[in-house]
Amino acid sequence: MAGKDERRFKTVAENRKARFNYLIGETFEAGIVLTGSEVKSLRSGKATIAESYADAKGGEIWLVNANIPEYVQAHRENHAPKRLRKLLLHERQIHKLANAVEREGMTIVPLKVYFNERGRAKIEIALAKGKKLHDKRETDKKRSWDRERGRLMREKG
Numbered sequence: 001m002a003g004k005d006e007r008r009f010k011t012v013a014e015n016r017k018a019r020f021n022y023l024i025g026e027t028f029e030a031g032i033v034l035t036g037s038e039v040k041s042l043r044s045g046k047a048t049i050a051e052s053y054a055d056a057k058g059g060e061i062w063l064v065n066a067n068i069p070e071y072v073q074a075h076r077e078n079h080a081p082k083r084l085r086k087l088l089l090h091e092r093q094i095h096k097l098a099n100a101v102e103r104e105g106m107t108i109v110p111l112k113v114y115f116n117e118r119g120r121a122k123i124e125i126a127l128a129k130g131k132k133l134h135d136k137r138e139t140d141k142k143r144s145w146d147r148e149r150g151r152l153m154r155e156k157g
Contacts, residue, residue: 009122013047014112020139022109022128028097031088032063032113032121037074042121044071047113054087054108054125056098061087063110063123087123100127 018024034042041047052066063085070078089097100106109128116122131139 009114009116011112011114012042012045012121013049015049015052015110017050018109018111018126018128020131020136022107022126022130023135024109024111025106025127025129027111027124027126028089028093030061030093030123030125032123033086033088034068034121035079037071037077037079038068039121040074041068041071042113043115049110049113049123052110054097054110056094056101056108059094059098061089061094061097061108061125063087066110066113087125097125097127105129 046069048067053064055062055064065082066085067081068079069081097108101108106127106129109126111124111126113121113123
C-alpha cells in the first residue's frame with residue numbers, strides 16, 4: 001500500500017515557467033469540472049496551462065485561458081478549447097485565495113494538471129507573487145551556478 005509521499009499520478013501539463021516568473025507561496029490541490037471530451041483530450045496528454053491563471057468570481061474559483069484542445073473523435077459534442085473551467089475547492093480555501101488576490105495583490109497560478117491514483121483530473125494551483133526583473137536574474141544566476149557546481153563535483157569524483 002503506497003503512503004501519502006509515494007503518490008502515483010500521470011502529469012498531463014506542467015507550467016514550468018511559473019517557478020521562474022513567480023515567487024510560489026502556498027499550494028492547493030483542486031478538482032476541475034470537465035466535460036467528457038475534455039477528459040478524453042487530457043488523457044491523450046494534450047493540454048497547455050502556460051499562459052493560464054485562476055480568478056475568483058462570485059465565491060468560486062475559475063481557471064482562465066487554459067487550452068485543452070478539441071478531441072477529434074467527439075465531433076458535434078466537442079468543447080470550446082479555452083472556455084472557463086470551475087475549480088473545486090473547500091469554501092475555506094476559496095476565501096483564503098480570494099482574500100489573498102484582493103488584499104495582497106497575489107496571483108493564483110496553475111502549476112500542473114494531472115490524474116490522481118483514482119483517475120480523477122486534478123490541478124495544482126499556488127498563490128504567487130510576480131518576480132521583478134532583478135529577482136529573475138538572481139534565480140538564473142543561482143540555477144547556472146548550481147549546474148556548474150554539479151558538473152565540477154562530477155569531474156572531481
